[in-house]
Amino acid sequence: MSSKQDQQIAVVGMAVRFPEAPTLDAYWANLIAGRCSVQRFSKEAAIADGVPRSEAERDDYVPASALVDGVDRFDAGFFGFSRREAEVMDPQYRLFLETGWAALEAAGQTGRRRSDSIGVFATSGMSLYSGKEMNTYYRVNVAHHEELLDTIDAIQIKVLNDKDYLPTQLSYRLNLKGPSMAVQTACSSALVALQLAVQSLRRGECDVALVGASAIHAPRHAGYRYSEGSIYSSQGVCRPFEQHAAGIVGGNGVGVVVLRRRDCALRDNDRVHALIQGIAVNNDGANKVSYAAPSIEGQKANIRAALRDAGISAALIGMVEAHGTGTAMGDPIEVAALAQVFGEAKMAPASCAIGSVKSNIGHLDTAAGMASLVKAILAVEHAVIPPTAGFVAPNPLLNLARTPFYVNAQAQEWPAADGPRRALVCATGAGGTNAHVVLASCTGQDGVPAAPRGKGGEAQEAQEAQGADDAVRLLPLSAKDEASLRAQARQYAALLRMDTASLRDICYTAATRREHFRWRLAAVGQSRRQLAEALDAIADG
Template sequence: MEDLKKQIAVIGYSGKFSGAGSLEEYSNVIMKGERAFMNFSRHTLISEGVPEGIIDQSDYIGLSGYLSDADKFDAKFFKFSNREAEIMDPQFRLFLQESYHALENSGYINKTNSIKCGVFASCGMALYSGKNRNTYFKNNVEHHTDVLESLDPVKVKLLNDKDYLATLLSYTLNLRGPGLTIQTACSSSLVALSTAVKSVRYGDCDIALAGGASIHAPRKCGYQYYEGSIYSPSGKCNPFSSESNGIVGGNGVGAVVLKRLDKALEDNDIIHGVIKGVSVNNDGAKKVSFTAPSIEGQQENIEKAIEDAGIFSDEIGYVEAHGTGTKMGDPIEITALTNAFFNKRKEKKPPILFSGICKG
């Protein structure tokens, strides 16, 4: 008999992404194989503050995933002043809104006083001062010295530094479970989800809110291609394809509400999905470079997740892969999946071959 106490139900969700204002719209974009990127005119890029000297360089790609309504926020509803809302990182604002919607979708938005709800969250860089300076603080707040001088520096930090994302959400929505901001670069939101699953399993909280946000500022901007970088020189992302040559930046925010499956069934919650197993590891130094993946590390992690789920790979009918669309990352991921699925089959048969079409 399956251990329902170990399995985790997804009882609520919400999100918005490039080209999609909801998860339902996002699903349609994927099913249609559409590219959710937007090309920006030179005039638009200049009006957004991108220097002409950068735009006119041959290695500048003037497109990215655009997220509409990222500048909208009901400050009064969440009990922030207009000035606080102005200086707050939009990643904080949107994650707060989508988290509220996810709790509302779960039916627990008005029950947080009687239960312990944990928060496991992540977001992109806020105070980074690199060449492209695609952050809200650098482009929209820092040069307003009159505003900064009128505010407590601690307040400015609390509303922009990603370390405070989870605890600010817990405070704003009166959530009394663990509040952890999880940062592991590209895998942050998934690791936040995995951490939330374990927290619910161990009883640290009754339900958990997990997710993340990544929003560039300015929102209408492109990127510079550097030889050997992960970004695509063509402005197209073609994972698991002979045409794969890199990624294209996007914007998005999403949150899910988790609860132990046995309790969700007992309380007649609407269950959108079930998480049977999770696993987190690291490649260590056994890879060609710091930013490169390894077959061994990925294979081990996939095998541990299958073991944690208590199933055989034969029972898995669909895999949503990382799919970076890079010539190094994709073959490594396919090899790791093939090896792991062969090792974890109930009946040892020839290795599985993965195939599929995906457009980013």
């Protein structure tokens, strides 16, 4: 194994709560369909949520955002919080804790084989929930309920709202003993957190790393004021690289990925969604027109550093998931930096797709890089490049015809050529911190590309049916209460009817890589259908 392979990090689990996408499957379906999940809501809805009427009725007020459902709900008992603590907790915390647990479960890191050293590297947006000074609009936040302040002290409010405590809350609640730290670099925070996690794994500081980003804004139905020359769109939609691009629109979301060293993941037969081959972080310094402006030189240097860390040429990149704000300054600078680096590889015109998930779900603030990362991971895994939503014609200022890039308007197949599929993910924070990541599809130990999720199911089922093993399968499930257990039985029944994962793997993972709680059940059967029917009977019994 080469030294570069030794440095590769496997993505072994993911979970998301994105606009109109409470699951990975829903997120991927929306991406493939080119769906824009930004909603325009009435000014009455904004007023009802706490926006002052004088604000909502302004002529320059744009009532648009990409919303996440369930921000008012939380399984407090599961994590050991009281109802009162849950009420004063920032929704960013609530969804992050639930999504973090879901990601660890997806990675098989909550059962008996769970590593003792799991690090947490996380970011969140400014808390708009805890005080009047932070948010004068939100009438239902903590500071507007004096009865809450009489029953819980200021320190407790702080540790349930301030972003410094987000990762350590998860570490404490789930007994995770690796490094645990908050990361804040504005819009590039998620990918900077990823870089710290990768370095921690490479140095052996932890065996597993959880990287998460949470951006849930309050009030929920809140738009923004538009002013000429600002980064916000007058149209209430974000159109990266498009001829009618006019800026960003805000969004909400939470995403978490779980990482392990490549050799450990392959040894333990983890499901590997993608490999992180290279990653780099830098800052523009003062070589730009203003503090918040992007820099061609800074981005160029960091792209080169990420490719160098991966040990590859830009010519091997088939997709760029760009920062892509759709602003008059940001897009031309980003494309110019990319074009100069990729141009050094003598790439042919229109040989590399470029896009941005902001066209689908808006700009997710500190979670923007996480949305981009998960999109790119799914793309290399499924072997499909998603379209850029709403794209018709390119912004002429980008001069795309003179670059290796094209913006695809339809989903397209992405076959592997002589090696794995590779993508570059980009994020830039206001203040100049750039982060770039090189992803690759996993080819396993034998050089055979891993089958994309959702493909190859018929062959796999036939192999299982014709195999020497006709054993009866035992599928054990557990939860902390009866209602949750019945709900879980229904979820597994649905999974068995649609998923293409090995039946043997599903039962093995449920038995050995899931934590076992007080309420338990076990379904028995020789096929997916038998197990699903048994679970339905238990759920409805």
